[in-house]
Amino acid sequence: MPLLSALSDLRCRLQDDLFPWLAATEGPLTEMTKLFVTVLEMAPVGAFLASGPGLVGRPPAERVPLARAFIAKAVYGIPLTVLLIDRLKMDKRLRQLCGWHHAGAIPSPSTFSRAFAEFADAELPSRVHEAVILGACKDRLIGHVSRDATAIEVREKPVKVAAPKRWRKKRRPEKGEPGYESVRRLERQQTMTLEEMLADLPRHCAVGIKPDAKGRKTAWIGYKLHLDTADGDIPLTGILTSASLHDSQAAIPLAIMTARRATHLYELMDASYDAPEIKAACRALGRVAIVAEQPRRGCKGEAAAEATARRHANYQTAELVRYRQRTAAERVNGRLKDEFGGRYIRVRGHAKVLCHLMFGVLVLTVDQLMRLLL
Numbered sequence: 314m315p316l317l318s319a320l321s322d323l324r325c326r327l328q329d330d331l332f333p334w335l336a337a338t339e340g341p342l343t344e345m346t347k348l349f350v351t352v353l354e355m356a357p358v359g360a361f362l363a364s365g366p367g368l369v370g371r372p373p374a375e376r377v378p379l380a381r382a383f384i385a386k387a388v389y390g391i392p393l394t395v396l397l398i399d400r401l402k403m404d405k406r407l408r409q410l411c412g413w414h415h416a417g418a419i420p421s422p423s424t425f426s427r428a429f430a431e432f433a434d435a436e437l438p439s440r441v442h443e444a445v446i447l448g449a450c451k452d453r454l455i456g457h458v459s460r461d462a463t464a465i466e467v468r469e470k471p472v473k474v475a476a477p478k479r480w481r482k483k484r485r486p487e488k489g490e491p492g493y494e495s496v497r498r499l500e501r502q503q504t505m506t507l508e509e510m511l512a513d514l515p516r517h518c519a520v521g522i523k524p525d526a527k528g529r530k531t532a533w534i535g536y537k538l539h540l541d542t543a544d545g546d547i548p549l550t551g552i553l554t555s556a557s558l559h560d561s562q563a564a565i566p567l568a569i570m571t572a573r574r575a576t577h578l579y580e581l582m583d584a585s586y587d588a589p590e591i592k593a594a595c596r597a598l599g600r601v602a603i604v605a606e607q608p609r610r611g612c613k614g615e616a617a618a619e620a621t622a623r624r625h626a627n628y629q630t631a632e633l634v635r636y637r638q639r640t641a642a643e644r645v646n647g648r649l650k651d652e653f654g655g656r657y658i659r660v661r662g663h664a665k666v667l668c669h670l671m672f673g674v675l676v677l678t679v680d681q682l683m684r685l686l687l
Contacts (some may be wrong), residue, residue: 521556
């Protein structure tokens with residue numbers, strides 16, 4: 314079934330049956346509550362959680378209501394788990410939608426913490442998000458995929474990594490000697506599998522430095538989230554790496570992962586991805602890479618003069634017109650941080666930070682898919 318038809322059927326079921334029933338039993342629904350119900354309908358987390366009698370002893374708390382609660386945390390933008398528990402105790406409707414019939418059945422904060430650690434180890438939100446993307450974009454042709462990275466600040470101590478020693482002698486060091494320059498990561502990725510590429514990317518907490526739109530450098534402690542965004546502001550793929558990693562190092566793994574989930578034509582990237590290895594990888598996957606050119610040494614004046622001449626002549630190339638669609642990546646990064654918890658991270662470690670972010674990405678994906686009908 315085409316994507317718009319499937320989304321239209323889902324919207325009709327929600328608008329005609331479920332939402333009126335909930336409004337009649339519990340009162341009027343807010344937009345956030347409707348979004349939460351829609352996420353539960355499109356992304357059933359219960360199908361990705363194992364259920365069984367368990368081992369001998371006290372049975373663990375049911376994991377499906379806990380997973381729904383963390384989705385609610387992303388939907389409502391609740392920064393802390395203790396605030397989420399207080400909201401569940403006061404909000405009867407939200408509590409029942411998660412799966413608890415009375416306030417006394419809500420687990421303690423320690424139970425929430427243990428369940429979140431299990432979800433992080435199992436990569437639950439990432440697997441649910443992948444299933445949603447495969448179901449929505451498998452038979453759909455996408456025009457553009459915008460690639461970008463955004464800073465993720467955390468309250469964590471950065472890991473100190475020893476800097477490699479530089480060879481100061483005039484002669485070039487031979488292989489095996491100290492100071493020998495190994496092959497660049499982009500060159501190594503040409504002969505690596507996707508699993509090897511992902512394992513080669515650093516994941517520890519580090520200090521990142523990145524220039525803003527005005528050229529001023531800003532620093533942060535934490536990680537860097539790399540996202541591929543399709544037309545319609547739909548996040549397709551996400552990778553979390555150290556903040557110190559350059560944006561271009563995650564481009565090839567992202568391109569391969571996105572190609573496995575959707576069929577698209579163009580990949581839009583800014584000047585930080587201007588590398589021949591990335592363009593070659595895009596061509597090998599059957600995609601056209603449109604990358605902003607990085608001004609080379611000694612050619613900045615010529616590039617600026619050419620840009621000024623094009624602007625005065627009102628001359629626009631087809632690549633420039635398509636490149637303007639890359640603003641979708643900026644909108645997705647902004648909504649993830651402002652609305653779905655990307656700015657309030659109170660967990661530590663790569664797995665937990667990624668789990669927290671992917672819950673927000675999952676909610677954002679469902680919201681943008683439903684907006685396609687509007």
